[in-house]
Amino acid sequence: MELIKQTKDSSLAKIQASYLDENAVVLTEKQQLIKNRLAHAWGLRLNDKYSPHQIIQILMREHKISQATAYRDYNWAMQIFGNLDATYLAAEKQVLKEALWDTYQRAKQQGELAVEIKALKEYRSLFNFDESENQVDPNKIQAHEYRIQLVRWAYPKLAEMFEGGVLDFNNLNVEDVEFKEQIQTDEDEQD
Incomplete structure (x- = not known):
């Protein structure tokens, strides 16, 4: 994005x-x-x-x-x-799957067992049947903590939105600014 x-x-x-x-x-x-x-x-x-x-x-x-x-x-x-470039690999894989399946079906109709087996092996190679495919990546489901510090003028606007019951961040009259990450040390937290 x-x-x-x-x-x-x-x-x-x-x-x-x-x-x-x-x-x-x-x-x-x-x-x-x-x-x-x-x-x-x-x-x-x-x-x-x-x-x-x-x-x-x-x-x-x-x-x-x-x-x-x-x-x-x-x-x-x-x-x-x-963006076709982002979906290109998936599209190519789908085209290959369909072509291999068609080849398999034609070979089956014609009784060509060797071609059937070869087409099925190629078809299978397009899929990842490894055990690792179904495992969960713990980093993706790990809880993350985000601390966002707002400028003083934003608090009244947030209070208004909370009163309405809906937080609509798409309709704020704001502009984008450069992002700068601030790393807080243990000494800063004690103050």
Whole structure:
């Protein structure tokens, strides 16, 4: 997940909004060109199975844009339409599973025992049947303690939210700031 600070008038926000409701946002000619490039990048990745590097090269060549712009367009396309790179391995595994199962079924219908066994062995290799697969990772379920120190003006806002019974942190009028971890020593705790 990527955190991005956006203004309401950013090109990415407008393009995203135009996909949700075409009548809600009027795109400039430049934003429409960007939208077309994003759709082109997505189509190249999804339909033509090009690698990210190949897509960058195609965008640079066909749309006459810089490498930095091509990378930005590719990243924006993945944000808007969904990151195929994150799901690529799972998708490839699914395609292989289906192909191997089809091979197994055809071999079974034709009575080819050797091909059946080979297809089932390959199919089985796609799964992790080890005992370690079903074990629980204790670090994932371990209790964690977080100490959050708020600025003084935030306390009244939290008190208002508690009175309403619902804590809605999405509708606070705040802005992101740089994070700095503070390590507290034993001497600080005793004071």
